[in-house]
Amino acid sequence: MAQARYTAIKEHIIRQIDGRHWLAGDRVPSENELAVEFAVSRMTARRALQELSEQGLLVRTQGLGSFVADSRPMSSLLEINSIDREIAARGHSHRAEVLCLEECHADHPTALMLGLADGAAVYHSIVLHWENNTPLQREERFVNPLFGPDYLKQDFTRVTPSVYLSGISPLTEADQTIEAVNVSTEVAAALQIAQDEPCLQLKRRTWCQRGIVNLASLVYPGSRYRFGGHLNF
Amino acid sequence: MAQARYTAIKEHIIRQIDGRHWLAGDRVPSENELAVEFAVSRMTARRALQELSEQGLLVRTQGLGSFVADSRPMSSLLEINSIDREIAARGHSHRAEVLCLEECHADHPTALMLGLADGAAVYHSIVLHWENNTPLQREERFVNPLFGPDYLKQDFTRVTPSVYLSGISPLTEADQTIEAVNVSTEVAAALQIAQDEPCLQLKRRTWCQRGIVNLASLVYPGSRYRFGGHLNF
DNA sequence: CAGTGGTCTAGACCACTGG
DNA sequence: CAGTGGTCTAGACCACTGG
Numbered sequence: 001m002a003q004a005r006y007t008a009i010k011e012h013i014i015r016q017i018d019g020r021h022w023l024a025g026d027r028v029p030s031e032n033e034l035a036v037e038f039a040v041s042r043m044t045a046r047r048a049l050q051e052l053s054e055q056g057l058l059v060r061t062q063g064l065g066s067f068v069a070d071s072r073p074m075s076s077l078l079e080i081n082s083i084d085r086e087i088a089a090r091g092h093s094h095r096a097e098v099l100c101l102e103e104c105h106a107d108h109p110t111a112l113m114l115g116l117a118d119g120a121a122v123y124h125s126i127v128l129h130w131e132n133n134t135p136l137q138r139e140e141r142f143v144n145p146l147f148g149p150d151y152l153k154q155d156f157t158r159v160t161p162s163v164y165l166s167g168i169s170p171l172t173e174a175d176q177t178i179e180a181v182n183v184s185t186e187v188a189a190a191l192q193i194a195q196d197e198p199c200l201q202l203k204r205r206t207w208c209q210r211g212i213v214n215l216a217s218l219v220y221p222g223s224r225y226r227f228g229g230h231l232n233f
Numbered sequence: 234m235a236q237a238r239y240t241a242i243k244e245h246i247i248r249q250i251d252g253r254h255w256l257a258g259d260r261v262p263s264e265n266e267l268a269v270e271f272a273v274s275r276m277t278a279r280r281a282l283q284e285l286s287e288q289g290l291l292v293r294t295q296g297l298g299s300f301v302a303d304s305r306p307m308s309s310l311l312e313i314n315s316i317d318r319e320i321a322a323r324g325h326s327h328r329a330e331v332l333c334l335e336e337c338h339a340d341h342p343t344a345l346m347l348g349l350a351d352g353a354a355v356y357h358s359i360v361l362h363w364e365n366n367t368p369l370q371r372e373e374r375f376v377n378p379l380f381g382p383d384y385l386k387q388d389f390t391r392v393t394p395s396v397y398l399s400g401i402s403p404l405t406e407a408d409q410t411i412e413a414v415n416v417s418t419e420v421a422a423a424l425q426i427a428q429d430e431p432c433l434q435l436k437r438r439t440w441c442q443r444g445i446v447n448l449a450s451l452v453y454p455g456s457r458y459r460f461g462g463h464l465n466f
Numbered sequence: 467c468a469g470t471g472g473t474c475t476a477g478a479c480c481a482c483t484g485g
Numbered sequence: 486c487a488g489t490g491g492t493c494t495a496g497a498c499c500a501c502t503g504g
Contacts, residue, residue: 043473296471
């Protein structure tokens with residue numbers, strides 16, 4: 001087939017939006033109006049509107065109509081999402097197990113990354129995140145006490161460290177790296193994997209306005225997780 | 234309405250996948266089979282399969298059927314850069330070694346990802362990329378001959394496959410995943426690493442306007458490479 | 467060839483919104 | 486109330502796939 005009719009309708013609508021003929025918030029023709037205009041059935045006109053809605057170009061409300069969306073959302077390069085929401089989005093249950101929650105002294109590499117003096121007091125946590133009955137992520141954090149003074153008093157089985165930290169001071173920056181690593185016997189045991197299973201390790205530093213908030217190391221079994229995304233050019 | 238019928242069908246399929254009754258690569262019932270089983274019209278059964286396909290749980294191919302997709306979860310996103318430019322940016326020298334360049338027949342998973350029929354003719358290349366005197370990346374590609382008819386005639390020691398492909402047809406989309414994996418003895422030997430060294434594997438599919446151009450698998454030794462990025466909020 | 471998904475029609479009933 | 490989008494039907498023709 002040369003071109004599907006719903007595609008022709010989509011392209012027509014996109015042209016109107018790109019050409020600024022239809023602006024954000026404007027009502028676009030209804031399913032019935034498009035069906036008449038393009039001499040197609042309502043189902044075909046509907047498909048065009050539906051797909052544009054899924055692509056984020058239109059917003060549709062029953063009883064009201066279809067409207068040009070505010071602006072085309074750019075796919076952010078790296079997003080930070082919280083593990084509990086991510087698991088919930090898959091319809092699975094999340095459970096957090098606190099393996100460690102203490103004050104300790106930063107060793108040299110940790111202090112360097114946090115911008116603190118060697119041996120400075122930092123808060124340290126290790127939390128294991130379960131998806132249903134399988135460990136999915138081991139989360140280890142070193143937190144600058146300046147930016148999370150009550151960190152040690154939190155119940156991280158109820159609110160994840162990530163959610164807690166982003167709640168007390170808005171994050172302004174982050175950098176992260178992703179590596180493939182082997183893990184220690186302790187970590188392998190916690191994650192319930194074989195010692196030689198390759199793991200993904202995401203290391204992330206987050207900033208608030210006044211400085212580096214924390215250093216996180218997130219370890220996922222290679223067989224249970226992958227990072228991914230979709231790009232549009 | 235209590236629940237839409239297409240939602241009930243979707244939930245049924247999701248249960249089968251979650252319950253490991255249907256595994257990655259398995260064929261799921263066709264539109265017609267679901268229509269009979271759930272006593273709905275084909276359009277309604279179709280909608281269930283279609284939405285699951287858009288959500289990434291199924292992969293559909295005309296004439297073949299609908300199949301369970303690789304189910305491991307995904308998160309976040311990285312950008313695409315070319316290995317030779319990246320090495321050059323570090324002030325190092327890049328060299329490419331062509332290990333394989335041939336026409337072959339796509340096996341089932343490869344065909345699925347490319348949207349081709351099982352056994353369809355595809356172009357296949359394996360190129361090893363060196364940074365100074367150390368192998369950094371093993372690049373394996375399956376290319377749809379439709380979008381790169383002269384692929385086998387190229388000299389990939391001069392122009393990388395990535396640069397060649399993006400030159401002949403502008404890319405419009407890509408999706409990619411990053412995993413931690415073990416590699417075969419052959420791949421370990423090519424990369425000059427120990428058999429048990431964990432590696433990063435980036436799998437990328439790229440689209441041009443008319444369809445899926447190619448499937449790339451990039452493998453990096455875990456000790457020599459990591460992905461990273463900086464975010465501003 | 468029979469089976470698959472891709473597109474499309476011309477109807478239908480419904481829940482919801484504004485006037 | 487008339488108009489909107491949400492769901493659904495029972496057909497149709499098509500391109501494509503495997504055997």
